[in-house]
Structures are given as C-alpha cells and as structure tokens.
Amino acid sequence: PMLVIGGRSPLMRFEMGALQEMDQVELLRPITKWARCLYETQRIPEYIASAFRAALTGRQGPVFLEIPTDVLFRKVEENDVYFPQSYRPQGRVYPDPKAVKQAAEIIARAERPLVMAGSAIYWQDAHQELRRFIELAHAPAYLNAMGRGSISQEHPLFFSRTRRNALGKADAIVVIGTPLDFRLAYGKRFNPEARTVQIDTDPQELARNRDIDVPIEGDAKAALEMLIGELEGVKADHKEWISGLREGENKVRAQMEEWMNSDREPIHPLRLCREMAEFVDDNTIVIGDGGDIVNQAARILPINHPGQWYDPGPMGTLGVGTGFCMAVHSVYPEKRILMVNGDGTFGLNG
Known part of the structure; x- marks a missing residue:
C-alpha cells in the first residue's frame, strides 16, 4: 500500500499549455487501485481518507491523488471542512x-x-x-x-x-x-x-x-x-x-557450497551472497533490488523475522531499492540496511 500525492497545473489554466500540464490521473489509473483529481480545497481531508481506505482495504495497493496548485494553496474556513475520523474498516474479514x-x-x-x-x-x-x-x-x-x-x-x-x-x-x-x-x-x-x-x-x-x-x-x-x-x-x-524433503534440501545446499566457497574471478554470485550473509544479523533489513541476484540472495541470506526482507515484487520494478532503503531507514532508524543490487539495477542507479 502506498499513497502518492501529485501536483498539477492550476485548474484556471486548464488546456492553456501550463507548465507540465498532462492528464496524470489517466496515466496512473491502470497501475493503481484508485486515482483521483481533487477540485475543492475544503474536501482535501475527505479525499485523503478515501485514498487510505482504497489503499488499505481488500487487496492492498498503491493509490494516487492529484491536487492542482490553485486548489492546494486556496484558503478555506476550517469550520467548513469535514475531517473524517472513522473512515475504514478495522476488523478482519473472516472466511466462511x-x-x-x-x-x-x-x-x-x-x-x-x-x-x-x-x-x-x-x-x-x-x-x-x-x-x-x-x-x-x-x-x-x-x-x-x-x-x-x-x-x-x-x-x-x-x-x-x-x-x-x-x-x-x-x-x-x-x-x-x-x-x-x-x-x-x-x-x-x-x-x-x-x-x-x-x-x-x-x-x-x-x-x-x-x-x-x-x-x-x-x-x-x-x-x-x-x-x-x-x-x-x-x-x-x-x-x-x-x-x-530435508535430504533434498541438503543435497542442493551441498551443490551450492562449491560456488559459495569459490575463489574464482570474476566472483560467483553465490560467493557474494555468502559474504553478504555474514553481514546480516537479526538487526539487519535486506532490500533486494534485482532479478537473479535477488533470487540467489533469498536462498542464502539468513532472513528469520517478519519484515526483514523487501524486494521489487512480481512487477520486477528494478531501481526501487534506494527509495526503499530511505523509507525503511526513516521508519527503523536503529536498523542496519543491506541493499542487494543486480547489474541492471546498478546500471540505473550506480
């Protein structure tokens, strides 16, 4: 779940060729659960509540709220504004x-x-x-x-x-x-x-x-x-x-050991993962940002706690790792953070 709030050229300049004028809502609608443009300043709290409700209920996902600059900066009387307090379900959905x-x-x-x-x-x-x-x-x-x-x-x-x-x-x-x-x-x-x-x-x-x-x-x-x-x-x-199954797991691990301990150059990904595994402890959060290297890391790094692992997900959105690291650090400043980059990711952000 994620709420993205985006600016927009002022409504009063609509279709006049204002700076960065484009239909962002229609652009983002296919890749979000909910995408809206806000037209009334006094309804900002209502739309924020609707956005969080959409992002956090059912199948959670990203939402987008566009606020034109003239709507954002317009002043209204606070007494005329409705501030939602109880706007989304808190209970769990129990099955049949x-x-x-x-x-x-x-x-x-x-x-x-x-x-x-x-x-x-x-x-x-x-x-x-x-x-x-x-x-x-x-x-x-x-x-x-x-x-x-x-x-x-x-x-x-x-x-x-x-x-x-x-x-x-x-x-x-x-x-x-x-x-x-x-x-x-x-x-x-x-x-x-x-x-x-x-x-x-x-x-x-x-x-x-x-x-x-x-x-x-x-x-x-x-x-x-x-x-x-x-x-x-x-x-x-x-x-x-x-x-x-345990016998099969041990057999696969034994096959991986050769590459995990190899001194060959260039370094084998499994050897890299083995070295990274020695860095990861219970106070470390791992951000996987890549394809094959993330799959390899997931098989070797000691991930033993909920929320200790983040990755780009099924969309394979390479390059998100740096932003993930910043966000995780802002929430868990006491945690160590390891970002596992693939070559494609490094090419985007290196």
Whole structure:
C-alpha cells in the first residue's frame, strides 16, 4: 500500500499549455487501485481518507491523488471542512466456516501436505498463526516475497530449495496470500492429483490460472486462526515426507557450497551472497533490488523475522531499492540496511 500525492497545473489554466500540464490521473489509473483529481480545497481531508481506505482495504495497493496548485494553496474556513475520523474498516474479514472446515478435512487427511505462503502473512500479521498451523499440520512451509522471514530458517518445517519437486509430489497444497503467477509457474507444476486450498483477501486471485478445490476468501490471520481451531487435536505425523524433503534440501545446499566457497574471478554470485550473509544479523533489513541476484540472495541470506526482507515484487520494478532503503531507514532508524543490487539495477542507479 502506498499513497502518492501529485501536483498539477492550476485548474484556471486548464488546456492553456501550463507548465507540465498532462492528464496524470489517466496515466496512473491502470497501475493503481484508485486515482483521483481533487477540485475543492475544503474536501482535501475527505479525499485523503478515501485514498487510505482504497489503499488499505481488500487487496492492498498503491493509490494516487492529484491536487492542482490553485486548489492546494486556496484558503478555506476550517469550520467548513469535514475531517473524517472513522473512515475504514478495522476488523478482519473472516472466511466462511464451511469452507474452512472443508480445507481442514483435506489437510487432516493428507499424507504429503505442503504450505506455500506469501506477502499476506506479513501485511496481515499472521506469522505466529502460520507457524502454529504448519506445526499442527506437520507440513513443510515455503515462503516468497514479503512472506520471507515469517518462519525462522532454523525451524524444522522451513524449506526453501526443494519447492518445485515438493509441489509435484504433495497430495495437499495450501496456498496462502500469494498469487498463482509466474513465480509458482501459474500452478501448472502442482501435482495434478493433489487437493488444493487457496486463501486470499482478493477473490479475483482465487482459482486464477488453475482450479482450486477449496478457494477461501478472507484475511490470512483470520483464516489461519480458524484452521488452527479445526485442527486442534489432530495427530499429524509426516516424518517420511519431511525427511525426504530435508535430504533434498541438503543435497542442493551441498551443490551450492562449491560456488559459495569459490575463489574464482570474476566472483560467483553465490560467493557474494555468502559474504553478504555474514553481514546480516537479526538487526539487519535486506532490500533486494534485482532479478537473479535477488533470487540467489533469498536462498542464502539468513532472513528469520517478519519484515526483514523487501524486494521489487512480481512487477520486477528494478531501481526501487534506494527509495526503499530511505523509507525503511526513516521508519527503523536503529536498523542496519543491506541493499542487494543486480547489474541492471546498478546500471540505473550506480
């Protein structure tokens, strides 16, 4: 979620060729949740409230408010201005209990369950519930985007290097708060025999690109709370499944070790990531700004806490790292910040 407030040439000079006159709202409408131009000074608080409501409800995202300069600088009587105080929902959206019960039955019967969790875990503060859920289901958890850090890498059910193989073998797959986009091969690599559950606040994301047995519209934290309630008392034990995946993780790690410890020149990306990993501690926030290098870094850097990882997201907007670093530092001035740049990003900002 992000609110961008932009200026505009004065309304009184509309279509007269004023400095930087252009239709910014129509330019930004396709890439925002909400884009508006403000025409009345006394309605500034109303429009700000509407912008935050759009940005922070449902599927969160960026919004844009354009304020022409003459509207911005005009004076009005404060008594004539309405200042919204309670303008957006504060509660969580709980899913249909019947759908949750169906999902719990799939998970309880599974022999090879798998959990794939993404950014909604961070934004909806669901990391504790996610951890409790995977422990009850005894299911391996894979994380992407801002979901990274929701489960400590030291947790026995955290996995990161065997996802493709695991998705092809799992008999129950639970996708929480991440779309079935290119990062998950549009769901095409899922075991075709697997029962599937998908949880998302945005119903447009549910069952997009492949059929889902139990699509659940709802907040990730709320849905996980309900699933935990349904699974309490279930004695899940998938040791063989878990140990097989762990063996695969160790094998991939062993293959990576050669390059992580290589002294060859030019330096191999994995060696660079190994060196960076020694810098990253619990007080470090990592900003990934690149493509391949960010994928490599995500496999090696110790990301063990919610909000410890930021990256450009599925749009691959290279070059945002410097701005991310400035924003993160303004919010967490006591934190150390590491920016991982790829060559494309460096070409833009180096």
